[in-house]
Amino acid sequence: MEAPSWFLLSIALLASLAFLSGIFIRRRGKQLKFPPGPKPWPIIGNINLIGSLPHQSLHKLSQRYGQLIYLKFGSSPVLVASSAEMAKEFLKSHDQIFATRPPHAVGKYVTYNYNDMLWAPYGPHWRQGRKICQNEIFSSKRLESLEYILVEELNAFVSRLYVLSGKPVVLKEHLLSLSLSVMCRMVLGKKHFSVSGNDQLGSNSILSLQEMLDILHAFFFLIGVFNVGDWIPWLDILDLQGNIKRMKALKKKLDRFHDHVFDEHKRKKKGLGKDFVAQDMVDILLQLAPDLDVQLTHDALRGLTLDLVTAGTDTTTVNVEWVISELMKQPQLIKKATEELDRVIGRERWVEEKDIPQLPYLDAIMKETMSKHPVASLLPPHMAMKDCNVAGYDIRKGTRVLVNT
Structure with missing residues (x-):
């Protein structure tokens, strides 16, 4: 009879501890003040409220709950900042x-295990990368x-458009080709992709222009995709959306491209020896x-190079495309500009960097377009590295932050 008594006593003790823990957790939760937000579902949290365009879904939630919303994606607490004031906080x-950044799959599979700048966690590698970029x-x-390089590529761009004058033109394709050519020449020394058979700057290229554009489109899609496995880790292995498969396929193409670029640069550096002078960013x-x-490992070199090529390519193209789209609707603005x-x-000459302060109207057009689009x-996403208080609300360590522009 003694053993059952000890067994019952143990059960009673565990039940008491569980009861007291529940009271403690509830009291602690009541003491903390979280931003407003919808009640989460078990397991999935508030993921059911996110549609195919997450930024629009979050905007609708902000209209109901305010400029700072508290959500749960799976078991991950998430804050959504939907105003300039909250973004500044x-x-x-x-x-x-x-x-710092949360560990998302795109950082692991595409940007060389978080060895770039965009997805790298805050620490020595990130601080050193920022210092290299600045200095x-x-x-x-x-x-x-x-x-x-910019002057040469702009001349070539205008010449191509002049030949096509009077015909329908998909401007985005030409703008993307321009920005990609500029970035590749500045970062990699030459384009490394062929535009046409007689393109000397693209000679000995490893990719065609279309293949390069396909890589860019896949990259920008994957860094912005809402990947369920990032928020519910135990679903990551199932790859329900097929995003991990796409990331691995993209990385194989990036590896092939980077190996070609770095092998060429290393041969040049070794051949010149003491006479070597840096000509490009690689x-x-x-x-x-x-x-x-x-130490800048091979992966770190590839990650930083990937950031340099991609960061100024798509954003520049999209901005200019929106500017022209808005101006076409308002011819009077074109006349004033x-x-x-x-x-x-x-x-008689091109606009130069030094001219921008003397062009306030054109500068205002660019800023208004970037604000509107x-x-x-x-x-x-960002992530809290410790408990803190923001705008009067308690934020726990590990909370992820999304800024909805």
Whole structure:
């Protein structure tokens, strides 16, 4: 009879502990003040409220619950900032707390296991990458030395459009080709893709222009896709949406491209020896690599290069396309912008970087367009590195933050 007594006593003790823990958790929850939001479902949380266009679904929720919403995607707590004031709270006022990224699949499979800048967690690698970009890659002197590339590609772009004048033109394709050509030449030294059979800058290329564009389209789709496995980890292995499969396929293409680019640069650097002088951004990375505090691994080199090529390609194209779309609806704005250009620049030379402060009307058109048509509907997620209080609300460590532009 003694054993059953001990058994019953143990059960009673466990039940008491569970009861007291429940009371403690409820009391702690009542003490914390969370932003308003809809009640989550078991297991899936609020994922059922997210449609095929997440930014629009979140906008509708913000109209009901306010500029800061508390949601749960699976078991992950999520905050959605839907105003400039709330965006400033997370991206400026408390930026050190929310500087890191959550571990999403795209960072693991596409950007070389978080070895780029966009998806890298906050730490030595990220800080070093930012320092390299500020002091070496995007320094005024470096960008000035590469300005001739922009002039050459703009000349070629206008020449192509002139030949097509009077015919229907899909402008986005030409704009994307222009921005991609500029970025590849600045970052990689040459295009590394062929536009036509007699394209000298694309000689010895490994890809066609269309193959390069396909890679870019897949990349931008995957970095913005709402992947269920990122929010409900135990569903990740099932790959219900097929996104992991797409990411792995894209990485194989990126590996092939990067291997070609870096092998060529390393051969050039080895051949020149002490006479080697960095001509492009990959050269700069290879030159800096041996002397850095945090070792730049092969994956880190590829991740940083991927960021440099992609970051200025799609965004530039989308911005300019929207500007022209808006101007076509309002011819009077085109007339005013043209008058300003004729007055300040004339018709004998290109607009240069130094001219921008003297072109306030054109600058206002660009800013208004970017405000009306943000290139990224949802910014890449941030994550709280510790418990904090934002705008009077309690935020727990590990909470993910989405800014809905």
